[in-house]
Amino acid sequence: MANDVPLSWFLIMSLVMFTVGGVGVVIRRNPVVVFMCIELMLNSVNLTFLAFARYGITPGQTIEQANASAMGGQIAVIFVMAVAAAEVAVGLGIIMAIFRLKNRADVDDMSALRG
């Protein structure tokens, strides 16, 4: 209705961002960069929520149902943002605590809980 960009283009952009974030969590060893990659994955999921909220793929739904699900998608994005903010605050605090304890930051060093 508004723009003529298909739904799948948004989904492909979101998929690329999610994949790159997931690969980054595995290959990077700096815990701060690992956190950034997690943020990247959360943001790509937000983009998916908004794309489906805008386009709505359920066939045969009424306009009221489409509006309700569009609102639900946007509210989900708001809550993901709130949870991500809390997660970043606590996670960076944990990284600071580990850095004070070991005096270096490398995810391969954090093996104190290994059984």
Next chain:
Amino acid sequence: MTGNQLAFLVLAAIGCLSALGVVVFGQNAVRSALFLVLNFFVLGFVYFALGAQLLGITQIMVYAGAIMVLFLFVIMMLQLRQDSSAKEPTDFKRPFAWLFGAALALSVMNYVVMPLSMTAESPVGDEFGRPQAIGNVLFSLYSWPFEVTSVLLLIGIVGSILLAKRRI
């Protein structure tokens, strides 16, 4: 190819390249953080393109503003040395990780994105992203999760103070 599609392609290219920059090009943590700021800005513009004005502004303010300032502060306080963790040695995980990522992308592409129709028709109008519409829903239908989120943020504040203090 219309103007809207061209604008989206430019935004998507910048977004994907900066996401790749966080992982591949940024050997330094500060460089990764700056690539991430670029990515969040572009994502805010993509939200505008989807018609979600309030969430686009929130994305730029919360992510590109607040959260990235937090990241840069922590990078500044950690004083990461160039030799220890900024230089990442190549190890056996790296090709497996890219292989895993390619498999994930291809399977999602094949089973989720391809069956969707290439429609550009939207069932909802342009006013679905206005602050008034979101506020009406957020404070009526979703007021219980909203309150629970406030408790979560309070726990986050207390927990991060507890972690950051040297001795209680």
